[in-house]
Amino acid sequence: MFDFISFIPRAVMQGVPLMLGCTGETITEKSGNLNLGTAGIMYVGGISGVIGAFLYENAAGTEMNPFLTIAIPLLCCIVGSILMGLIYCFLTVTLRANQNVTGLALTTFGVGLGNFFGGSLIKLVKTDIPSVVLTRTSQAFSRTLPFADRLGWFGKIFLSYSFLAYVAIALALFASFVLNRTRTGLELRSVGENPGTADAAGINVVRYKYLTTCIGSVVSGLGGLYYVMDYASGVWSNNAFGDRGWLAIALVIFTIWRPSVSILASILFGGLYILNVYIPTGTNLAIKEIYKMAPYIVTIVVLVISSMQKKRENQPPAALGLSYFREER
């Protein structure tokens, strides 16, 4: 029998970084910025948190303030992600550079930054610790509700996660609310659909693009932080984060630009990601590699179907990927 009670929590834990990445990217794309740098931003979010936690753990010794243990990595992650968002915005919005190239460069840069500091942190700080293992910070981050264990399968499936997982769900719902139900959301969507018209209506296009891209980066960056601190138990290993950033971008299409859908969709993707572990294959190990294709194939199918249907509400923001220059309207 397929073991749902152990499968679902693991799928959710895989899904949370994707959920955060997807929500962040959706917000960004709604402003017309196709930020292919999300993969890099998630790395930077993760490594910034690791650097903050590492420095604090070393400085504090045995006495660690529980509030600061959470706050310092969180703050570092936010600052790191904002900086990445700013680089992207400065190049694409202010300097009107090509978004695809900028995004790819940002990914190269971000992944490089993550792996570089992950591999060289110890050397740079000159301590005698063998590797970056942030057990105590990770314990603080992955603390779950105390009564979750006592509620049997219900507790395991719904309550066994750390606070960042619930933050991710809240952020997705909040983003969905803002985008669809508020004036700010309406204005933001208009910037992504037709910046010329938005500009004519008195909306500050540049400010919207900067703000949403930076907020989106922070949300994506938190995904990286969750991955290191909770999923990977505070152990940074290079390239362990893998292609999740790209998968998050795929999710944006899969959810047809709806953050609320991303909650279930990312858990589904998380499930697909680890499905190969749960399907009994016997001695045929090779077939596992084929199962790992599932999330990508599913994305392709959704992409094709949504383009075939041509439903107006299921299309990407019309000005996605285009730089806006007022005098070229």
Place this chain on the structure above:
Amino acid sequence: MIQISKRGELTRSKALLIRLLAIALGILACALITVITTRQNPLLVLQALVKGSFGSSRRSWIFFQNTAILLCIALAVTPAFKMRCWNLGAEGQVLAGAMATAACMVLMGRAGLSTAVIIPCMVVSSIIAGALWAAIPAFFKARFNTNETLFTLMMNYVATQIVAYFCVKWENPKGSCKIGVINQKTNLGWLPELGNKYILVLAVVALLTLFMYFYLNYTKHGYELTVVGESDNTARYVGIKVNRVIIRTMALSGAICGIAGLLLVGGINHTVATTIAGGQGFTAVMVSWLANFNPLSMILSSGLLVFLETGANELATSCGLNASFGDILTGVLIFFIIGSEFFVNYHVSFRSKKKEDK
């Protein structure tokens, strides 16, 4: 107050000057970062950079070989970009070509065929595999206007998993999940060496560069794809079959990626792994863009990026730092160059704030 206006046509020399200035500034920034993180004498840093690529004759050959492969992939993505079709799937197309080559080598090697039969099969199958891998997204792009950026991106991972599947299936030795060097004893299907083992790759890529230069600038196909890139509607109006151009150009793009895969497996590594393209599909996008889609300038831009990467690796190893340092430097340099395009296209002037401005 700052005023930004669109420039007319800039003279070539002036545009070049701006770009060179940006590269110089970028290298300066890279040097600054390096000196700060490694706390070494800047001259030593420079020495390490040069040593990385040209320290010995073997290193120089490897430098040229790496440049050639990156250049080959960059050439492949160029026609698609000129058509404003963002082929981010070069990685997957290279893998498809590489896998097809490896499959020929393994299966036909087992069947005991001779190299003279295997090599033509490798060439044909790698080109077809690469072209097919690009033509699938192109077909949907042409037919339903499916977003090709994301489609090709996903195809990368499908290709990666297919390669991973065969790596486990044909593992050698057992339990390693790696294919290992194919036909190590018999050398069946290994591409022949011209002089030394590097020259064949360089020669093939040099020919491809010339071919691509003429294809883009002096052929009907090249003209058609440029028109499609400028404006779909214009292209339709003058009677160009846009759908056919899209599929044809993407297939060409994939086919050249397939050749890159062929060279990587048949000529260089003699094995296949999921990491064989090593992210070069993405770097190639930047190479092509940096060269302004001009195949001849791409020789320089790919050389620059490979030089930086190898140099930074050398530097990182000598200081005991992580090898990803090269990626950071590449990123910084590209940020500068991307930024410089703005000053090529727009004119920025400062003037004092006056009443009539309001």
